[in-house]
Amino acid sequence: MGKRTVHVSDFSGKVVHSADKVVRIVVLDHPDLVAGPVQLEAEPTEVENIDDAALDVAVVEIHDGQPGEAPRRVVLTASEFDALATDVPMAQLLRTAERVRPAKTSRERIDYSSLEHAGKPHRGRVTEEEARLVRDQLDEVNKRLADEGIRQIDPADPEHAARYGFPTP
Structure with a gap:
């Protein structure tokens, strides 16, 4: 059994018979646009004069x-x-005129010493607060990590033991 995709013009409701003939229009700003940009599909003939109207x-x-x-x-x-x-x-x-430079975006810092983020893999060093939280609440941390699809912490793993301060076997 196969699947068939039928493209329909958002403007006219006509079926566009060839997928490679579909024109995608992204509406960035419009008085009736309330939740950010949207995309519409149309036949090429429906938008061929759009540049003339610009x-x-x-x-x-x-x-x-x-x-x-x-x-x-x-x-x-x-x-x-x-x-x-x-x-x-x-x-x-x-x-x-003076050039305007785009504002630098500040990346939000993640607090790995909070229960919400403790134990997540990261490149920085593990603080004592994060390590203590992982050791004290390992079951809860591992449950959250599993729910998020992230590797869990195994105290028997030498790398995890060293990173989070578990006793080495």
């Missing part, structure tokens, strides 16, 4: 300095945005 726009964020408020994102036509520059042409202004 607008030249400027997408800007307005940081007005209000404490605790996120910046506002505004989309306007490029010509409306260009008209804001009255001293120097916008093209020149954009070429000489």
